[in-house]
Amino acid sequence: MPDATDQAVVTSRAGAVATVTVNRPRALNALDPDTLRALAAALDALADDRGVRALVVTGAGDRAFVAGADIAAMAAMTPAAGREYCRLGHEVFARLEMLPFPAVAAVNGAALGGGLELALACDLVLASERARLGLPEITLGLIPGFGGTQRLALRIGLARARELVYLGRVLNADEALAIGLVNRVVPADRLADEAATLAADLASRAPMALRHAKAVTGRAATAALADGLAREVDAFAATFATEDRVEGLTAFLEKRKPLWKGR
Numbered sequence: 015m016p017d018a019t020d021q022a023v024v025t026s027r028a029g030a031v032a033t034v035t036v037n038r039p040r041a042l043n044a045l046d047p048d049t050l051r052a053l054a055a056a057l058d059a060l061a062d063d064r065g066v067r068a069l070v071v072t073g074a075g076d077r078a079f080v081a082g083a084d085i086a087a088m089a090a091m092t093p094a095a096g097r098e099y100c101r102l103g104h105e106v107f108a109r110l111e112m113l114p115f116p117a118v119a120a121v122n123g124a125a126l127g128g129g130l131e132l133a134l135a136c137d138l139v140l141a142s143e144r145a146r147l148g149l150p151e152i153t154l155g156l157i158p159g160f161g162g163t164q165r166l167a168l169r170i171g172l173a174r175a176r177e178l179v180y181l182g183r184v185l186n187a188d189e190a191l192a193i194g195l196v197n198r199v200v201p202a203d204r205l206a207d208e209a210a211t212l213a214a215d216l217a218s219r220a221p222m223a224l225r226h227a228k229a230v231t232g233r234a235a236t237a238a239l240a241d242g243l244a245r246e247v248d249a250f251a252a253t254f255a256t257e258d259r260v261e262g263l264t265a266f267l268e269k270r271k272p273l274w275k276g277r
Contacts, residue, residue, distance in 0.1 A: 023052040024074075025060070030067040030217040031210060032060050035074050036132075042081030043073040045128045045160075047102060049084075054106045061113055064276065067217035067224070069113065070209045071136055072120040073129075076202070079119070079145070082127030083160070096159075103128065103160030107135040111232070114225045116216050120209035121145045121196065126184065131160035134169060137228065140212065141187040141196040142205045148184035168235045170194050220258040221276035 036043040073079040119133035121141040167175035187199040200208045265272035
């Protein structure tokens with residue numbers, strides 16, 4: 015993980031894999047408005063970087079991925095300010111979800127409220143065996159406000175999502191795995207390496223094909239089947255027109271590893 019700095023969000027690179035770390039360990043990486051804006055700036059910079067092919071999102075320290083939205087900040091907000099805070103969270107997480115490459119959440123501790131919502135905006139979720147995940151806003155007289163009511167239902171189904179949202183239940187890592195909330199549970203001391211390995215594996219895939227695969231699968235839960243299949247045809251045709259498609263098929267026939275160009 016990146017060294018601690020005064021920055022609320024830290025970005026690092028290892029080849030084609032970028033890592034974004036929410037860096038407020040003393041506040042358990044809580045998402046106040048300034049941190050959300052810093053996260054947006056980091057995501058915008060990565061979206062414009064053609065050298066990045068996969069992303070890891072995590073939190074600083076070993077106690078929290080992101081413990082949630084900043085409760086102290088919310089306590090001082092008017093209803094109007096609360097609405098703007100909600101809109102800001104939606105905008106930032108939409109940027110994460112719409113990145114042209116896959117994002118892996120490395121949940122290294124508590125992922126509660128806005129923290130779980132951040133993970134849900136990622137494509138894949140790896141959890142430490144010590145992770146705790148949930149949307150406990152109901153216990154504060156609130157509801158999830160950064161997309162959790164929608165993305166959680168898409169991830170685990172409406173019935174299970176309602177139970178978690180209505181009761182504010184917090185799950186351990188194994189419980190989260192059992193209902194499909196996370197993709198894998200790994201030992202705490204292996205989480206960073208496992209996330210980096212998974213991201214590197216993703217980054218090794220044909221970039222244009224992966225971009226289209228992300229775009230099409232992202233529509234699968236919300237589009238009508240006929241619309242989704244039509245989008246698949248368009249995306250398949252688009253990948254067929256790439257240099258990477260020629261390289262991939264040629265490399266297969268020549269029994270060698272493909273050299274992707276990303277075009």
